[in-house]
Amino acid sequence: MKKNEHGIRSGFVAIVGRPNVGKSTLLNALIGEKIAIATDKPQTTRNRIRGIYSEMGENGGWQIVFLDTPGIARPRNKLGEYMTRTAMGTLNEVDVILFLVDEMYADKGGDSFIAEKLAHVDTPKLLIINKMDRMDPDRFRHTYEAYEKTGLFEELIGTCAISGGNVPAVREALKRRMKEGPQYFPADMVTDHPERFIACEIIREKLLMYLDDEVPHGVAVEIEKYEEGSKLTGISALIYTEKKSHKSIIIGKDGKKLKGVGKSARLELEALLGTKVFLELWVKVKDRWRDSDHMLNVLGYKE
Numbered sequence: 001m002k003k004n005e006h007g008i009r010s011g012f013v014a015i016v017g018r019p020n021v022g023k024s025t026l027l028n029a030l031i032g033e034k035i036a037i038a039t040d041k042p043q044t045t046r047n048r049i050r051g052i053y054s055e056m057g058e059n060g061g062w063q064i065v066f067l068d069t070p071g072i073a074r075p076r077n078k079l080g081e082y083m084t085r086t087a088m089g090t091l092n093e094v095d096v097i098l099f100l101v102d103e104m105y106a107d108k109g110g111d112s113f114i115a116e117k118l119a120h121v122d123t124p125k126l127l128i129i130n131k132m133d134r135m136d137p138d139r140f141r142h143t144y145e146a147y148e149k150t151g152l153f154e155e156l157i158g159t160c161a162i163s164g165g166n167v168p169a170v171r172e173a174l175k176r177r178m179k180e181g182p183q184y185f186p187a188d189m190v191t192d193h194p195e196r197f198i199a200c201e202i203i204r205e206k207l208l209m210y211l212d213d214e215v216p217h218g219v220a221v222e223i224e225k226y227e228e229g230s231k232l233t234g235i236s237a238l239i240y241t242e243k244k245s246h247k248s249i250i251i252g253k254d255g256k257k258l259k260g261v262g263k264s265a266r267l268e269l270e271a272l273l274g275t276k277v278f279l280e281l282w283v284k285v286k287d288r289w290r291d292s293d294h295m296l297n298v299l300g301y302k303e
């Protein structure tokens with residue numbers, strides 16, 4: 001019998017909310033490592049991202065499997081439909097739901113739309129008021145009281161995910177709610193996504209960071225070649241965009257923008273993989289790929 005087989009408390013926790021409220025940043029802070037990409041562009045996360053938190057001791061411990069989800073917003077294309085479906089589908093599959101809002105809560109109708117959906121879900125819910133660093137005490141109190149009144153949430157916690165502020169309180173609140181259960185993953189595993197997927201996400205993150213306004217939403221990355229060696233990893237990736245004009249923006253004058261994206265992605269990948277990385281990036285125009293079932297399949301945006 002495995003040493004920790006008894007006394008493990010475990011469970012699944014969904015992180016949901018409007019785009020850009022800090023869900024992925026909170027996931028990373030909860031785990032203590034970067035699992036999910038996070039940028040200032042709304043709709044950064046497109047898939048369900050799993051992050052595993054384990055705290056093991058002599059007499060058992062905890063394992064919490066977090067599911068970071070795409071921001072819930074009105075879909076504008078098939079990709080958007082997939083993203084919202086992915087987030088909503090998570091609600092009934094978990095033991096606890098973290099509903100994240102930020103300082104913009106009162107100005108954004110999306111929050112009340114999600115809250116209404118949550119009212120029909122039996123799963124225990126905690127409200128996380130993130131980006132506390134951007135709120136004055138009045139605004140925080142106002143937000144807190146407005147949500148407390150709904151009676152939907154077992155606990156309400158304010159956080160500053162970006163600095164880790166009050167994140168331990170979230171962990172403790174979740175630990176109290178975990179039930180005796182299996183250890184789903186090895187204790188040292190922080191995610192079960194393959195490196196190839198993470199590489200793809202890191203390239204997309206750098207693209208989003210380097211691009212302004214509407215270009216990022218129409219960008220996707222496909223890994224064409226991934227060759228692992230003990231000293232060198234060779235990666236070749238295709239960047240899809242919907243418009244020719246966007247292709248020129250991504251490449252930039254004299255290829256400068258794409259080189260910058262490539263360099264920062266390569267540096268992060270080298271640190272992650274512990275090998276040198278040879279990274280090739282190609283940009284390809286694919287008209288309306290976000291409405292193409294075939295392309296969504298190719299890119300892994302499928303159930």
Ligand SMILES: Nc1nc2c(ncn2[C@@H]2O[C@H](COP(=O)(O)OP(=O)(O)OP(=O)(O)O)[C@@H](O)[C@H]2O)c(=O)[nH]1
Pocket residue numbers: 017018019020021022023024025026037038039040041042043044045046069070071072130131132133134159160161162163
């Ligand atoms: N000031 C401040 N910024 C934060 C905080 N948490 C996250 N952010 C920033 O908010 C932006 C969005 O963060 P993400 O973690 O990508 O948000 P998300 O909810 O996962 O967004 P989607 O994946 O697009 O739904 C990033 O620029 C973060 O750095 C916080 O506590 N304070």
Ligand SMILES: [Mg+2]
Pocket residue numbers: 023024025036037038044045068069070071
């Ligand atoms: Mg995200």
